[in-house]
Amino acid sequence: MHEVIYFDTPGFAEVSRFCLGMSGLEWKNTIVDWNGYLELKNKGELPWGFLPIIRTPEGTIAESNALLRYTGALAGLEPKDLYTRAKVDELVEVINGWRTAFTPTFSIEDLDEKIAAREALFVEGGKMDLAMKAISEVFEQSTTGWLANTESMSIADVKGFIDTFMLFSGQFDGITAGMLANYPSLIAFHEKMSNEPLVKNYYKDANEERWVFRPNAFEGVGTSQHI
Ligand SMILES: N[C@@H](CCC(=O)N[C@@H](CS)C(=O)NCC(=O)O)C(=O)O
Structure with a gap:
């Protein structure tokens, strides 16, 4: 199961939420506020200190464009050529x-x-x-x-x-x-x-x-x- 973690706005995460929605896979949309963000950061759960991240069965991915490409591939929105x-x-x-x-x-x-x-x-x-x-x-x-x-x-x-x-x-x-x-x-x-x-x-x-x-x-x- 994939879990997107971000604030309650479209911001940097909406494209990935959308692609996961298109993928038909089950996924979790976790919304945090500023304190939730700081907690994740202080626990060392944010690879580069920012949100959004996606937790995957294999580990955490950060950086919104990396998330877009990953979730886009899951949704079949990345051309093969x-x-x-x-x-x-x-x-x-x-x-x-x-x-x-x-x-x-x-x-x-x-x-x-x-x-x-x-x-x-x-x-x-x-x-x-x-x-x-x-x-x-x-x-x-x-x-x-x-x-x-x-x-x-x-x-x-x-x-x-x-x-x-x-x-x-x-x-x-x-x-x-x-x-x-x-x-x-x-x-x-x-x-x-x-x-x-x-x-x-x-x-x-x-x-x-x-x-x-x-x-x-x-x-x-x-x-x-x-x-
Ligand atoms: N390069 C990052 C930037 C993400 C970013 O700026 N995230 C903001 C929220 S919109 C953040 O985590 N801000 C926390 C801070 O500035 O301490 C990406 O594309 O994912």
């Missing part, structure tokens, strides 16, 4: 890199300043605006409809879907669903992923910030429904 797999990994790394534009805003203490810094990332030519346009273009250019041009869904799609749309759930001050209005192809990618039967089923009872992974989550975006 090495070139195709490398192209999938290429996209996973590029999408991961976008986080580095966003994460420094977490340490801005003044709320107005934090909001302004995040808004600046999404103005035309800002780092996140360019990132959203880049993923839109990748989707537009795919001949199969999957981001890495694979025959079926891969971990690049999982990473693109989850790490992109989690930004717009309202949990991050300054980032609103309405900002997606500038990226219609991204919404089309969302529609494709969220309507995949396994995805739809996985998120059907999802709570709170996970509404962003459900079909029609961004319907009416750009209107007064989403500001």
Whole structure:
């Protein structure tokens, strides 16, 4: 049995939770708070001092992208062909890199300043605006409809879907669903992923910030429904 241990947010663990959900294997979703994290850390159970980790029958794995590849393989979302797999990994790394534009805003203490810094990332030519346009273009250019041009869904799609749309759930001050209005192809990618039967089923009872992974989550975006 596999056990994912992380905080109660999508954050760095959602892609792996999702892949385990897709795998059909039995798995345990263990949620900890800050004290639970410190306890694991002090007991030496976190290989590099961070969450998430996955406990497997053979030992513990850390680092979210390692977890994504491992759980993705369990779910059949890793292509067998090495070139195709490398192209999938290429996209996973590029999408991961976008986080580095966003994460420094977490340490801005003044709320107005934090909001302004995040808004600046999404103005035309800002780092996140360019990132959203880049993923839109990748989707537009795919001949199969999957981001890495694979025959079926891969971990690049999982990473693109989850790490992109989690930004717009309202949990991050300054980032609103309405900002997606500038990226219609991204919404089309969302529609494709969220309507995949396994995805739809996985998120059907999802709570709170996970509404962003459900079909029609961004319907009416750009209107007064989403500001
Ligand atoms: N490189 C790690 C980073 C994970 C990470 O930053 N985890 C945060 C929670 S979102 C953490 O454990 N923070 C504890 C701390 O900063 O002391 C990964 O990709 O898994």
